[in-house]
Amino acid sequence: MTMLHGNFEGQAAPHNPGLFEWLFGQRKHAPDKQANDRDNLSVVERFRVRHLPLIEQVCEFLANAGLDPIPDHYELGWLYVAGTSGMQRLKIETHLLEYGRIDPVDAVKLLDDIRATMSERALSDMIEEAKHKIGEARATTEQSSRDAASFGINLGISLSDLGDPEKSKTAIVKLQKITAQMMERTARAEAELKNRAKTMGQLRSRLVQSQKLALSDPLTDLPNRRAFDINIKETIELARSKRQPLSIGFCDIDHFKSINDAHGHATGDRVIRYVADTLKKVVGQSIHVARHGGEEFALIFPDKTAEKTADILDNARLALNDRTLYARNTSAEIGHISFSGGVAELRCGENVSALLMRADNALYRAKETGRNKILIAP
Incomplete structure (x- = not known):
């Protein structure tokens, strides 16, 4: 006998209690108060005032689509009601218009397609960001190379001046000045490159994660x-x-x-x-x-x-x-x-x-x- 982890029995929400009794275990509904009284509301009451319309829209979507209230279905409802992309809503609406409801298997496919599209867009954006950061790092490196060449030229001129006792004092001051300038520029370039290297490391981690999302199935963690x-x-x-x-x-x-x-x-x-x-x-x-x-x-x-x-x-x-x-x-x-x-x-x-x-x-x-x-x- 094999016992699978988790309760396999789906528990349907009761129909008689109000929405917030179902969601929060309370009979009290969202307060009917004027906007200028909101400073006196509790945290829960503030939440209800702000989010009740959106929650009701998501729940209405699930009811109309014939979907059980499980996490993936809530996510699909959220993408339909408040998704940032019009294409996300259009994909879901097209399915509803064609079939009148959303079968749970089709809900998984819709959600996978939307997630993959979002991940691909994120990948594209991050690739462009990486190109920009690489360009900035190259510019910093090239500027450091030009600064070093300029320092070498000035250093050569200053060394020739050291042979003249009358000019040596002025040359030493000049050497000190250009050396200090070069050290300051080098330190600034190193700091910029170090910061960009850190940014590129973070970007690399985000790219790996986004690529995994684009190519993996969230339910089983298998490749999609x-x-x-x-x-x-x-x-x-x-x-x-x-x-x-x-x-x-x-x-x-x-x-x-x-x-x-x-x-x-x-x-x-x-x-x-x-x-x-x-x-x-x-x-x-x-x-x-x-x-x-x-x-x-x-x-x-x-x-x-x-x-x-x-x-x-x-x-x-x-x-x-x-x-x-x-x-x-x-x-x-x-x-x-x-x-x-x-x-x-x-x-x-x-x-x-x-x-x-x-x-x-x-x-x-x-x-x-x-x-x-x-x-x-x-």
């Missing part, structure tokens, strides 16, 4: 579909250059909608994380495992035939089947989790799209012929 698309192209080129086999696999959790319907979408998220962890553990670190969207995963197997890849995925499938899952806090039985898989091995001269299509077709056949199995594409 964008990262998979980049990796598969590079891996195919490497496999062909080394004349090695390469296979890919698609996995899709069986009856995932039933899990969501029976136990709530928070439970579904935990199941997705559990399957992701199982796949990573069974296939090993050398295999690229990505969340391809919703309850589907994509894997890249370098130097592996289709038969070997199918065996590895089957081990992961059996590892899941071997456990009965229960909610940690309620002991409610979730049952056995299984997935279906499709595997395709790269053919000579085959492009990425054709390879992915064959693996997807194999996955579809596995689903259509009983699920909980791995099939190899012909």
